[in-house]
Amino acid sequence: xxxxxxxxxxxxxxxxxxxxxxxxxxxxxxxxxxxxxxxxxxxxxxxxxxxxxxxxxxxxxxxxxxxxxxxxxxxxxxxxxxxxxxxxxxxxxxxxxxxxxxxxxxxxxxxxxxx
Amino acid sequence: xxxxxxxxxxxxxxxxxxxxxxxxxxxxxxxxxxxxxxxxxxxxxxxxxxxxxxxxxxxxxxxxxxxxxxxxxxxxxxxxxxxxxxxxxxxxxxxxxxxxxxxxxxxxxxxxxxxxxxxxxxxxxxxxxxxxxxxxxxxxxxxxxxxxxxxxxxxxxxxxxxxxxxxxxxxxxxxxxxxxxxxxxx
Numbered sequence: 001x002x003x004x005x006x007x008x009x010x011x012x013x014x015x016x017x018x019x020x021x022x023x024x025x026x027x028x029x030x031x032x033x034x035x036x037x038x039x040x041x042x043x044x045x046x047x048x049x050x051x052x053x054x055x056x057x058x059x060x061x062x063x064x065x066x067x068x069x070x071x072x073x074x075x076x077x078x079x080x081x082x083x084x085x086x087x088x089x090x091x092x093x094x095x096x097x098x099x100x101x102x103x104x105x106x107x108x109x110x111x112x113x114x115x
Numbered sequence: 116x117x118x119x120x121x122x123x124x125x126x127x128x129x130x131x132x133x134x135x136x137x138x139x140x141x142x143x144x145x146x147x148x149x150x151x152x153x154x155x156x157x158x159x160x161x162x163x164x165x166x167x168x169x170x171x172x173x174x175x176x177x178x179x180x181x182x183x184x185x186x187x188x189x190x191x192x193x194x195x196x197x198x199x200x201x202x203x204x205x206x207x208x209x210x211x212x213x214x215x216x217x218x219x220x221x222x223x224x225x226x227x228x229x230x231x232x233x234x235x236x237x238x239x240x241x242x243x244x245x246x247x248x249x250x251x252x253x254x255x256x257x258x259x260x261x262x263x264x265x266x267x268x269x270x271x272x273x274x275x276x277x278x279x280x281x282x283x284x285x286x287x288x289x290x291x292x293x294x295x296x297x298x299x300x301x
Contacts, residue, residue, distance in 0.1 A: 035150075036150075036151055037150075037154050037155070051166050051167065051168060052155075052165075052167045053148065053167040053168050054168060054173075054176070056144070056148065056151075056177070057173075057180050060177060060180055061184070064180075064184050078116050079116065079149070079153050080150065081150055082146070082150065
């Protein structure tokens with residue numbers, strides 16, 4: 001039974017992670033522009049379990065939705081990096097998503113603290 | 116800097132999987148993945164492909180994203196249907212929902228054709244009703260049925276066609292949006 005519970009919790013954690021990935025990527029771009037691998041490393045450092053390649057379709061969508069803009073930059077390492085930067089629309093999205101997240105998180109915290 | 120053969124092979128397979136995208140889009144995606152792999156190589160990572168999805172899976176994620184977004188922008192039922200067909204490769208549910216919608220669009224087209232033929236074949240085409248029959252189309256001298264719309268068939272069938280086409284296209288757009296939301300959760 002313990003195994004089953006653990007499996008369910010693992011699946012639930014995976015869904016939580018997937019659902020919050022867009023917010024995590026937008027947050028990571030809030031203060032500075034970054035390239036794909038930087039984002040993967042940053043999200044993995046935060047234990048968000050990002051696989052190596054799956055961030056790129058997500059970034060591609062954010063770009064199409066005009067939430068980020070991109071620029072290829074030669075950083076002197078022998079090859080260029082494609083940098084992602086938040087647009088005004090992206091900033092507005094982060095702000096709105098963050099407000100929704102806080103509201104949800106507070107509601108859940110109230111339930112957790114309820115005796 | 117050169118990538119090892121396994122990494123080059125991986126990129127080649129991703130590129131192949133991106134076949135339905137434009138050349139510029141494919142080049143951009145492959146350049147970015149190459150840059151990522153070169154960075155990992157410079158960091159001294161031994162298995163450069165560890166942590167990557169299979170090349171066909173990664174490519175299909177990109178294709179589904181591009182196709183679905185592009186179809187929404189175009190808004191035509193052809194583009195929407197094509198995008199849903201591409202997305203249906205990894206979603207049987209999308210395929211089952213798409214097929215009836217395609218049938219509705221074909222029906223809409225048939226209604227339009229019948230409405231257009233009515234002025235030229237007034238006695239042969241229309242809405243035919245009989246004891247065991249009810250259909251729109253051509254009647255080949257079947258005495259058991261009679262046509263009920265007459266000249267009203269032209270506006271009624273044309274309006275029916277437009278309505279079916281509009282409803283099914285709206286449903287396709289909703290389906291594309293649903294697939295995009297599913298892709299966002301991936």
